[in-house]
Amino acid sequence: MTTSLASTIGPAVPEAVPMSFSGRGREFLKILIAGSLFQIPTFGFYRFWLITKMRRHLWSNTQVAGEAFEYAGTAKELLIGFFIALAVLTPLYLAYFILGLMLEEKHALASIPLVIVMYVLAHFGSYRARRYRATRTIFRGMRFWMTGKGWAYAGRAILWDLATILTLGLALPWASASLERYRMRHTFFGTLQGDFTGSGWTLFKRGVWVWALGIVLVVGLPVGFAAFLHKQGDPAGLWANLTPPFIILLAFLALWPIAMAIFARWQLEGIRFGEVTVSSQLRKRAFVGVFLKLIFSSLAFMICFGLGIALVGFIFKQQILPLLVEFNTVFTHDSELVRESMPGIATVVVVAALLYLVLLLGLGVIQRYFIGRGLWAVMVNSVSVANLPALDAAVAAGQPSGVLGEGLADALDFNVGL
Amino acid sequence: MADAAIFYDGLSARRRAVSIRITSSSLDVEEAGQWIASWPVGKVRRADAPEGVLRLVLQDEPGLARLDIFDGALQSAVQAACPRLHASNPKEKIGRIVLWSAAAAASIVLCVLFLVPVVAERMTPLVPASWEKRLGQAVDNQIRLIVGDKICSDPQGSAALASLTARLRSSNPAAEEIDIQVLDSRVPNAITLPGGKIYLFRALLEKAEAPDEIAGVLAHEMGHAHHRDSLRKLIQTGGSSYLFGLLFGDVTGSGALVFMSRMLVDNAYSRDAERAADAFAGQTMTDLGRSSAAMAHLLKRIEGNESKLPAFLSTHPVTDERLKVLERLVPREQGAPLLTNQEWRALKEICKTS
Structure with missing residues (x-):
């Protein structure tokens, strides 16, 4: 309520219109569950179709003043991107492997240099993947598009990563601001150039307490705890080993959504397209809520899954197994063969693998529902856009870009978001 | 309107x-x-x-x-x-996606079954010995991670091992560089790394009752080294697991590397490779005037006793056929024992002090 008051009273945001997300949770869940099940018989290839469907749903239900976005990418494009990434990466790995054999090195298979190559490619790929998604985003009959070079971006990102590591994370706000500026200034809506006005200093002021608390917890807590236990004269007890990691885990679970919320709000508020400005009233508790739902749903799912397996296993042992043995004895007339084939390690392995797959896919559905859709909805609903009429001046420009980045993201397993 | x-x-x-x-x-x-x-x-x-x-x-x-x-x-x-309003979103052909995915999977399986062995066969002679050595070094590091890196080096036992190695090599000028070491492991096993390094596991040594048994096993492993079987195996498993990894989206092949080393520990060579190594061992032992069948007896004995067989026995058991072939190779005249009693005792206790 205070948010709407602020936006109507504040003179800085004239006639701001809210963004809204109108997608139904059930519909998204249906996409996720069907898509996850289809991934089993397709050896995971269905992931490209699933991602495309998810994006189409999210885009088309994201509205600015009642006008919805549209996602125009196709699953086939993603598949082709994956093949291109394969064609790029396979020779790279072969060359790396053979080079490792040829060069005089003790640990020929030590993978540190390869990790560096992958790390550079990940930054490059993330920029190109963003470009792909931008050029597949349609709004008011025009597409977004991007200029800029993936390599130039990767270079900047690497230097900023170095700075961030050297300053124990203190440089992160300025790194984020610089990289976001690069991304947004190379993003266009037709002829309208994007910009990013968020400053590193603002993010620093908002987030420094999270950073400080994190450092205190990670460094201070175990040390303090160890000292405490040392005084008690039980330095090697079970509690000493278990408690600090547990508290750190809890602290991170609590701090992570807060940090994400601070970051997301800052990122949204900095977005500009020409005269069009964006403001956000994103609350930290909204993100925390989504994460709590994620954690409790995952736990509930795992408990149900475990109970289900126990029940099915019990019934199988009591009812079905004797039947099967009988059937096999009749069928093969060979008791020795039956004894050999019944417990069948291969069968157990296959069943275990399938169960593991179901567990994994189920957790994936829950994670995508809350992190993919949940956070998206919270962010969209927090945004107001001002000076929307300035968009009228934009004229169509830009072409759809290639899909290598998405392929790299898929092949290298780095997350480019939705 | x-x-x-x-x-x-x-x-x-x-x-x-x-x-x-x-x-x-x-x-x-x-x-x-x-x-x-x-x-x-x-x-x-x-x-x-x-x-x-x-x-x-x-x-x-x-x-x-x-x-x-x-x-x-x-x-x-x-x-x-508008009659064709929905034509732009044709019903997604899930059947076609499943079909093509199955085709991709089938092609990878076929490659693994038929293409990879041929490629490994052809590539093995092309790999320079220096590369093979370096590859062996890398695999060595992995093996020691898996099995543990306690190398037995009791001085007297090592001397006995060296003399046994020298005897075995003397009958085979082709076996240029053979490096045999004993690994402190409870699994009765012996493996050959690319580049010709041979690890004899302590448990196998303990189960042996005569020098000829161990000599036969080592000669058999020398056969594998001579035929570069482990390099061939490495190329084959590496290629296969990389291809399977592709199917599940692991392009980096990081999983393939670990898998390759594991496969080598469970060194299941093909039947042909085992037969060839047996022939090599038989030749070596006959040249030295010793019994070729001793090795087979040792392996049979382990097979009979162990409840949990090491993989190298369970996948390629000492069949009666193999035993018969080895028993047929009787030396024309008995040669001198390969180790003195004292040396044999020292060798059996090579892991004691270290």
Whole structure:
């Protein structure tokens, strides 16, 4: 309520219109569950179709003043991107492997240099993947598009990563601001150039307490705890080993959504397209809520899954197994063969693998529902856009870009978001 | 009809409130009474839009013109007028996706079954010995991670091992560089790394009752080294696991590396490779005037006793056929024992002090 008051009273945001997300949770869940099940018989290839469907749903239900976005990418494009990434990466790995054999090195298979190559490619790929998604985003009959070079971006990102590591994370706000500026200034809506006005200093002021608390917890807590236990004269007890990691885990679970919320709000508020400005009233508790739902749903799912397996296993042992043995004895007339084939390690392995797959896919559905859709909805609903009429001046420009980045993201397993 | 639709011309982001006149052949878009566009009904398609909005596009149009219809009555009228509204989103052919995925999986399986062995066979002689050595070094590191890196080096035992190695090598000028070491492991096993390094596991040594038994095993492993079996195996498993990894999206092949080393510990060579190594061992032992069958007896004995067989026995057991072949190789005249009693005792206790 205070948010709407602020936006109507504040003179800085004239006639701001809210963004809204109108997608139904059930519909998204249906996409996720069907898509996850289809991934089993397709050896995971269905992931490209699933991602495309998810994006189409999210885009088309994201509205600015009642006008919805549209996602125009196709699953086939993603598949082709994956093949291109394969064609790029396979020779790279072969060359790396053979080079490792040829060069005089003790640990020929030590993978540190390869990790560096992958790390550079990940930054490059993330920029190109963003470009792909931008050029597949349609709004008011025009597409977004991007200029800029993936390599130039990767270079900047690497230097900023170095700075961030050297300053124990203190440089992160300025790194984020610089990289976001690069991304947004190379993003266009037709002829309208994007910009990013968020400053590193603002993010620093908002987030420094999270950073400080994190450092205190990670460094201070175990040390303090160890000292405490040392005084008690039980330095090697079970509690000493278990408690600090547990508290750190809890602290991170609590701090992570807060940090994400601070970051997301800052990122949204900095977005500009020409005269069009964006403001956000994103609350930290909204993100925390989504994460709590994620954690409790995952736990509930795992408990149900475990109970289900126990029940099915019990019934199988009591009812079905004797039947099967009988059937096999009749069928093969060979008791020795039956004894050999019944417990069948291969069968157990296959069943275990399938169960593991179901567990994994189920957790994936829950994670995508809350992190993919949940956070998206919270962010969209927090945004107001001002000076929307300035968009009228934009004229169509830009072409759809290639899909290598998405392929790299898929092949290298780095997350480019939705 | 009144302004019940919004038209975006695809050239600018201008939002144009329009009315739509539906004729039998086209949707005519009019802005304030002025005609601005006509869309042939057969080419009008539906695009993604939130609930309650009908978003239309014109097929084959290079631009991104959109027509958003909000009015329910007009939506029904348009839906009735445009016969191919949903043609742009044909029902996703899940069957085809499954089929192609299965085809991709099948092609990878076929490659693993038929192509990879041939490639490994052809590539093995092409790999320079220096590469093989370095590869062996890398595998060595992995093996020691898996098995543990306690190398037994009791001085007297090592001396006995060295003399046994020298005897074995003397009958085989081809076996240039053989490096045999004893690994402190409870699994009765012996493995050969690429580059010719041979690890004898302590448990196998403990189970042996005569020097000839161990000599036979070592000669057998020397056969593997001589035929570069482990390099061939490494190329084959490496290629196979890389291909399987691809299927599940692991392009980096990081899983393949670990898997390769594991496979080597469970060194299941092909039947042909085992037979060839047996022949090599038989030749070596016969040349030295010793019994070739001793090795087979040792392995048979372990097979009989162990409840949990090491993989190298369970996948390629000492069949009666193998035993017979080895027993047929009887030396023409008995040679001197390969180790003195004292040396044999020292060798058996090589792991004691270290």
